Amino acid sequence: MQPINRKPSNQGQPHGQKPAKQHLSYSSNIKPLGSVAQGTAQTLFGQKASKQLPKRDPAPSRTSYKLQRLWLTPMVRSMAKAAIPTLGLLAIGFYLVNNQGLRDHISTRYAETRESIQTRPEFMVDLMKVSGATDRVGDQVRAASQIELPASSFELDLPIIRKRIEALDSVKAASLFLRTGGVLDIVIEQRNPVVIWRNKNGLELLDANGIRAGVSQSRLDYAKLPLIAGEGANADIAQAMSIFAAARPFENRVRGLMRIGTRRWDLVLDRGQIVQLPETEPVAAVERLVAWQSAQQILARDIKTIDLRNPSRPYLRLTPFAMEELRRVRSINLGVETKL
Amino acid sequence: MSSLYESQKAMRQKRRAALQRGVVAILDVGTSKVVCMILQFDPSVQVDAASGMGAIANHGAFRVAGVAKTQSRGVRFGEINSMEESERAIRTAVQGAQKMAGIRVDHVIACFSGARPRSYGLVGKVDLDKGLVADQDIGRVLAACDVPDYGAGREAIHAMPVNFALDQTSGLSDPRGQIGHELAVDMHLLTIDSRSMQNLLICIKRCDLELAGVASSSYASGISALVEDEQELGAACVDIGGGSTAVSVFLRKHMIFADSVRMGGNHITSDISQGLQVPHAMAEKIKALHGGVVATGLDDREMIDTGGDTGDWEIDRRQVSRSELIGVMRPRVEEILEEVRAKLDGAGFNNLPSQRIVLTGGSSQIPGMEGLASRILGQNVRLGRPLRIHGLPQAATGPDFSACIGLSLYAAHPQDECWDFAMPAPCVGGRSFKRAAQWLRENW
Numbered sequence: 001m002q003p004i005n006r007k008p009s010n011q012g013q014p015h016g017q018k019p020a021k022q023h024l025s026y027s028s029n030i031k032p033l034g035s036v037a038q039g040t041a042q043t044l045f046g047q048k049a050s051k052q053l054p055k056r057d058p059a060p061s062r063t064s065y066k067l068q069r070l071w072l073t074p075m076v077r078s079m080a081k082a083a084i085p086t087l088g089l090l091a092i093g094f095y096l097v098n099n100q101g102l103r104d105h106i107s108t109r110y111a112e113t114r115e116s117i118q119t120r121p122e123f124m125v126d127l128m129k130v131s132g133a134t135d136r137v138g139d140q141v142r143a144a145s146q147i148e149l150p151a152s153s154f155e156l157d158l159p160i161i162r163k164r165i166e167a168l169d170s171v172k173a174a175s176l177f178l179r180t181g182g183v184l185d186i187v188i189e190q191r192n193p194v195v196i197w198r199n200k201n202g203l204e205l206l207d208a209n210g211i212r213a214g215v216s217q218s219r220l221d222y223a224k225l226p227l228i229a230g231e232g233a234n235a236d237i238a239q240a241m242s243i244f245a246a247a248r249p250f251e252n253r254v255r256g257l258m259r260i261g262t263r264r265w266d267l268v269l270d271r272g273q274i275v276q277l278p279e280t281e282p283v284a285a286v287e288r289l290v291a292w293q294s295a296q297q298i299l300a301r302d303i304k305t306i307d308l309r310n311p312s313r314p315y316l317r318l319t320p321f322a323m324e325e326l327r328r329v330r331s332i333n334l335g336v337e338t339k340l
Numbered sequence: 341m342s343s344l345y346e347s348q349k350a351m352r353q354k355r356r357a358a359l360q361r362g363v364v365a366i367l368d369v370g371t372s373k374v375v376c377m378i379l380q381f382d383p384s385v386q387v388d389a390a391s392g393m394g395a396i397a398n399h400g401a402f403r404v405a406g407v408a409k410t411q412s413r414g415v416r417f418g419e420i421n422s423m424e425e426s427e428r429a430i431r432t433a434v435q436g437a438q439k440m441a442g443i444r445v446d447h448v449i450a451c452f453s454g455a456r457p458r459s460y461g462l463v464g465k466v467d468l469d470k471g472l473v474a475d476q477d478i479g480r481v482l483a484a485c486d487v488p489d490y491g492a493g494r495e496a497i498h499a500m501p502v503n504f505a506l507d508q509t510s511g512l513s514d515p516r517g518q519i520g521h522e523l524a525v526d527m528h529l530l531t532i533d534s535r536s537m538q539n540l541l542i543c544i545k546r547c548d549l550e551l552a553g554v555a556s557s558s559y560a561s562g563i564s565a566l567v568e569d570e571q572e573l574g575a576a577c578v579d580i581g582g583g584s585t586a587v588s589v590f591l592r593k594h595m596i597f598a599d600s601v602r603m604g605g606n607h608i609t610s611d612i613s614q615g616l617q618v619p620h621a622m623a624e625k626i627k628a629l630h631g632g633v634v635a636t637g638l639d640d641r642e643m644i645d646t647g648g649d650t651g652d653w654e655i656d657r658r659q660v661s662r663s664e665l666i667g668v669m670r671p672r673v674e675e676i677l678e679e680v681r682a683k684l685d686g687a688g689f690n691n692l693p694s695q696r697i698v699l700t701g702g703s704s705q706i707p708g709m710e711g712l713a714s715r716i717l718g719q720n721v722r723l724g725r726p727l728r729i730h731g732l733p734q735a736a737t738g739p740d741f742s743a744c745i746g747l748s749l750y751a752a753h754p755q756d757e758c759w760d761f762a763m764p765a766p767c768v769g770g771r772s773f774k775r776a777a778q779w780l781r782e783n784w
């Protein structure tokens with residue numbers, strides 16, 4: 001007798017051979033029993049679940065039916081959609097117009113709320129950071145921005161502050177950023193002075209394009225910058241700079257450049273010497289002067305003016321003493337007695 | 341007949357008001373489903389009957405704006421059985437249709453499928469004074485019809501002049517202006533049980549709606565399912581519905597007979613439910629999916645799972661063959677058709693020039709119906725689908741909607757009924773005077 005609930009084994013059957021017909025039918029008899037039991041449970045459960053749900057009544061309640069009909073009435077609909085909101089707004093407006101106290105109350109409450117939001121620590125700016133500028137320019141920028149910190153970021157009008165900062169001579173461009181942590185970051189692109197220009201108003205600093213980069217009280221503050229002078233001297237800074245560069249071999253003698261008649265340069269040296277440069281190609285003239293100097297030490301001589309305006313023929317103007325001496329030497333050479 | 345005359349006249353006025361507003365609802369309270377259909381009328385397209393445009397030409401005048409269908413409850417044999425339940429069903433349908441249309445509807449035209457209709461052929465005869473048929477002569481001859489005593493609890497819903505005869509000439513559709521001495525009219529009067537009409541009226545009133553007209557569903561489905569030739573030459577429309585089967589006979593574009601058999605698709609379902617011992621819902625399902633009336637050899641092998649609701653899955657895994665199902669359905673269908681045959685025979689349908697029979701209604705969709713019907717009713721049977729009307733959704737174009745669609749055609753273009761004509765003055769005036777006197781007596 002075989003136990004019912006044990007699967008029949010294929011022991012004793014040769015491999016590859018089909019099990020006996022009896023075995024097949026037996027095993028197929030067992031399996032459905034289990035599956036039937038399972039299936040029954042599931043189906044019953046499913047049926048129970050579906051049966052327990054009460055059938056929903058699709059009919060609308062009388063109230064909802066009436067309400068829907070009311071809503072579909074064109075009059076009611078237009079009232080609810082247009083007339084009642086309009087009337088409500090009108091009533092509110094009328095009440096406000098006629099009630100000064102309420103209006104004041106609303107406006108003060110509005111201002112208070114606005115203030116309390118604006119002065120929250122998240123929106124406060126406590127620190128100003130100026131980068132890309134020298135200390136002196138940085139101080140100028142701080143002063144020019146006219147901000148009193150701490151301030152709310154709502155009150156900071158960055159475009160106006162930027163305009164104020166960029167109005168400074170020494171600032172070429174400025175970018176302002178509100179960083180997290182309440183930092184106002186001002187990034188400055190500075191305007192670098194290359195020459196100092198003495199004019200009617202005093203000493204002005206100019207950058208390479210001839211644009212004013214500041215004002216100086218004293219020449220000594222910018223002792224390293226070359227000096228230019230004269231009306232219209234700011235018109236051609238590039239030429240002036242190349243003249244200074246060409247005059248580098250005797251730079252310790254150069255005092256500055258003087259614009260003459262707003263068209264040409266005079267190179268002013270110490271001891272009151274003046275080199276008059278031509279209107280065209282002044283740099284070439286300076287280079288010739290350098291050659292001349294190295295050949296004959298022309299500048300070391302007692303000459304008041306070297307006129308290089310005519311490239312084919314330089315003129316020299318001697319000091320009166322030198323002129324006197326020259327005449328004396330010439331007369332000696334001619335055998336003329338000199339009066340002592 | 342006079343009180344009826346007035347109530348019907350009031351309904352006509354309401355219908356006119358509804359058409360002026362441009363919105364009217366069609367309500368078909370059937371045994372198996374309640375359908376509400378909202379029609380929107382375009383007054384500019386409205387064509388009057390005087391211009392010779394028939395019902396079909398009048399189609400463009402309206403558009404179906406909303407349709408809703410719901411399972412009917414509380415209705416048996418096409419009559420309201422439980423007021424509360426059927427009111428809920430009507431509310432569901434009306435609300436759904438209103439929602440779809442986005443229009444509020446106040447006026448309703450309803451139809452009856454049951455209510456034991458009974459039709460009478462009346463004859464009226466009057467002498468013409470002037471030798472010329474005038475407008476009031478029509479009213480006079482209609483009033484002269486000798487109305488049979490149709491019982492206290494009954495009410496007329498249709499009273500249509502079918503045929504006018506002037507002296508020896510019969511078959512006139514509009515005798516006005518013609519010369520003769522004696523005007524005779526054949527009128528078709530259809531009465532129904534007034535109790536069921538009252539019930540429906542109360543139901544509709546409880547839904548905040550006003551009744552703007554009633555029609556018999558046999559008439560309505562005849563309008564939509566018969567084509568014009570069939571209406572002209574003579575045909576019967578058999579609308580096999582859920583709880584009752586409506587029969588109507590048309591000749592020369594007029595309904596000349598209407599009746600109903602108090603049996604329908606629901607009886608087939610309950611037969612299946614009893615015969616195969618399955619729940620009603622399952623019976624309805626297998627009827628709709630596998631039903632038929634003609635068994636073939638293949639049907640013995642086609643097994644249908646009936647399942648069961650006993651909760652015991654193991655023992656209730658029954659199957660029936662399709663031929664068993666057919667064996668249950670066929671006798672009932674035969675019975676229905678035989679009843680229809682009896683009604684048609686009683687009405688003298690055999691004497692009509694053409695004996696076309698059109699089957700429509702939900703149960704006419706049973707496969708093999710046509711063949712079975714032609715064996716019982718006669719050779720000339722076809723299945724009829726309703727006409728297409730403007731704006732009708734695809735889901736509402738089946739033969740089970742033929743009564744609704746016929747009713748909307750009727751709403752757009754009603755046939756002249758006796759109450760559309762002016763009653764002769766002495767009758768109306770005397771009546772109203774009497775009523776005024778009665779009112780005074782009652783109130784003082």
